[in-house]
Amino acid sequence: MEERKLTCIGCPMGCPLTVVMNGEEVVSVTGNTCKRGDVYARKEVTNPTRIVTSTVRVSGGSIDMVSVKTKEDIPKGKIFECVKALKGIEVPAPVHIGDVILENVADTGVDIVATKNVE
Amino acid sequence: MYDVIIIGAGVSGAATARELSRYKVKACVIEKEEDVCCGTSKANSAIVHAGYDAAEGSLMAKLNVRGNQMMEQLSKDLDFPFKKNGSLVVCLHEEDMPNLQALYDRGVANGVKELRILNREELKEMEPNISDQAYAALYAPTAGIVCPFNLNIAMAENANVNGVEFKFDTEVTDLKPIDEGWEIHTNNGVFQTRYVVNAAGVYADRLHNMVSEKKIHITPRRGDYCLLDKSAGSHVSKTIFALPGKYGKGILVAPTVHGNLILGPTAIDIEDKEGTNTTREGLDQVIERAEMNVKNIPLRQVITSFAGLRAHEDGHEFLIGEVEDAKGFIDCAGIESPGLTSAPAIGEMVAQILKDKMDLEEKEDFIATRKGVLDPNTLSREERMELIKEKPEYGNIICRCEMVTEGEIMDAINRPLGAKSLDGVKRRTRAGMGRCQAGFCSPRTMEILARERHVSMFEITKSGGDSKIVTGTNKDSL
């Protein structure tokens, strides 16, 4: 049995959650004061994911950087691989919101897309 | 070989350079920092003292009164902000009245005009926010406030326009007598000169002691200050001093010539000649003592605090003149308060010494006036429209707090001895000096500096040396 401590992000309450794990399996979640805490804890210990946002260089545009994000959540463990994959990337203007900047970043199956229009 | 090398581009060095530039002379100012006005001259009370403080018959008293008399005309000739707002020395207790009277008498003896002692009612009427404890005050209508940066910068620019060279980032490492004068060793080469002027501020003792057996000692005397937003600038209209008494020379409260309110300084003797760090105790003391003489100071409006170092010589007197055992080496040392006020007179005196020694001839083509960075707010609407049409950069506000345009910043960078750093721009234009303290404008000012000076963003500094602002590009270390 393994215990993991988390802070719930559901509301400002920030309940201190304790998750008891048996290998990959969640045995119990305690410390939460509402259902959201339970749901959050189970996801967070089994498959934590995040949207990653960053910037890449853009050439010939009205500004030098364009903001980007992973189109969907990626596994938390892949964040730095994802950020590193963006190093050195430069795209030509114009760029529009939703344009794919990099496909299948860090083998996550998720694309990096632009989040800003640069003309 | 130079005729004169002035060490130090602070207010004394710049004043000397400017006065000297009236004559046919090959002169150079060397400065260890990247700009003029980087030491004591940039961090002080910005007061033009009337002249009642210094001991009767002292050089300090003489040059203070003379400097005060020169300041107004100089501010017109060289286009820097100066205002004769008057000062009040506040006496809180009836039993201290003899001290106030003594100050009055000394002022009269020093030649200060129009001095008056005000009773409580007159004082209250003149300055409604004066402490309710105030008993009386010495009123000196001839006292004023000045922009210390632009006084210093204006004199340096004018000297430069009149032929004086300036070398920055040049620090003296050694001074050697040679047949006809001196050899000055620096990190930036060796220079020979007939005469040396030692205007090195807190370092003047170090230079003096390199050449003379008659040692002097200068203590960096730190003064902490708080500066308040312009919304607090009219809290008092006169410069409010405390009567020197059991708390030493007190903390002043004054409007600045740009409309802020300044509180300070402390007087803390330290060892480190670069020790311009404020301390909690110092800042607390500033506030506590400022509130003894002025009530309801809106302390929530503090926008910055800073500290400056006065070059306090043990004898508390200006040391100006040729050093006895070092022929051709002219001291301009121990220039502490009222040094800023005295600067024009100090320049005059040192230049006179050099003129006499070298029998210098006046130039026919001396340019006596200088225009500062154009402030569009001083123009009429029509003139301003015309200016923007001609140079659209004057229509582009960069510093939102002080409403400084791109045109003014470009002017500050591209003029003689122009700004090279953010602080250089700030001292010349006030961009970044307002309530947000450069939060909004610093990235924009950096871009303008990089563009105008044809350097990369990585070379832009806050104040020269290693004070770089950005250290790389995104992800470059990943």
Place this chain on the structure above:
Amino acid sequence: MRAYDIVIIGGGPAGLAAAISAKKSGVDSVLILERDKELGGILNQCIHNGFGLHTFKEELTGPEYAGRFIDQAKELNIEYKLNTMVMDISPQKVVTAMNREEGLFEIQAKAVVLAMGCRERSRGALNIPGYRPAGIFSAGTAQRLVNIEGYMPGREVVILGSGDIGLIMARRMTFEGAKVKVVAELMPYSGGLKRNIVQCLDDYDIPLKLSHTVVDIKGKERLEGITLAQVDSHGKPIPGTEEEYSCDTLLLSVGLIPENEISRGMGVDMNPVTSGPKVNESLETNIEGVFACGNVLHVHDLVDFVSEEAGTAGRNAAEYVKQGEAHRQGGKEIKMNPVEGVRYTVPGTINVDRMDENLTVRFRVGGVYKNCYISAYFDDERVIHRKRPVVAPGEMEEIKLTKEQLLKYPDLQTITVKIEEA
């Protein structure tokens, strides 16, 4: 002189939403004046996600959220001028502005919407002692350098203040290759959202030190290090608790101040608690036809609320333009009275005749309260008593009032809002 029905000062989220709402309410002559080179305001540099959950029911990044409003404004053909600084506004609503192309120019407005946003508190406002080297940035300045310009302000970072911008920048700097050593917070609680503490600090093992502040700054040219100390319950550093951190960068996220220099200049009455204008239920200031919304009115936590509030301001500005004097006629004013844990309310007064069917009163609390009630007393009668597991200063609270409800109390003078412990 040029004339517009409604001039909106600022093209950020508040200004955009106000303009869109004004136009949709039937006023065609609307002009936005924006000082930056693009619309969208500070959202352009907030490239992280988490915006728009209330408005669009999805998580957007700042530029995407702004983009949706910019698109709408363009579809509605709302006029705007970029790189244009408003210099001042007269009480008669003559707006003086300046830009490169047109120089100084005046615009006569029938109504003005103030939407200038806020600025960050600087180091100076905190009076932190020490040296004044390069390497000290407000978090927003650093955010602009990194996110818009692509420059790193430094490598080893300490952050003072755990407001959301500070937390977000901790993660951003980490992503871009910097080492964030610690985030210090003067208060015993964070001013930021819980989710940002977890996802920006905990995820990257960045420690958060509550009840700590910077007591010394070292380095004469570039920052070399800072000293942190624990503070007592009055915020005073406790001697002996000092810890040294070497760092080349100090980011400050120590509060936002509404930028009301123009408002003050035209004679708008200010609320000293919010540093924003005092407004009524229409978000109208003491000057008739001058409205305020967004962070210039009071600092918000979520941009969704800014958009909603600005929509109200824009709609009311349009009503004012359409009805003129009639807009102000009649009705009795109810005073809002924030006490006991409630720092302020927006609006500060309510005219029942003029109010919409529904009115959201927003406020912030002065401390962290657990298992408490948000209560509203209509004069002496407690009418609203809503249980909250926790309220904190970092998150805006609200109560909802309806016209129907207020009409039932014809003699009502004051609505008192307070936090009551369970």
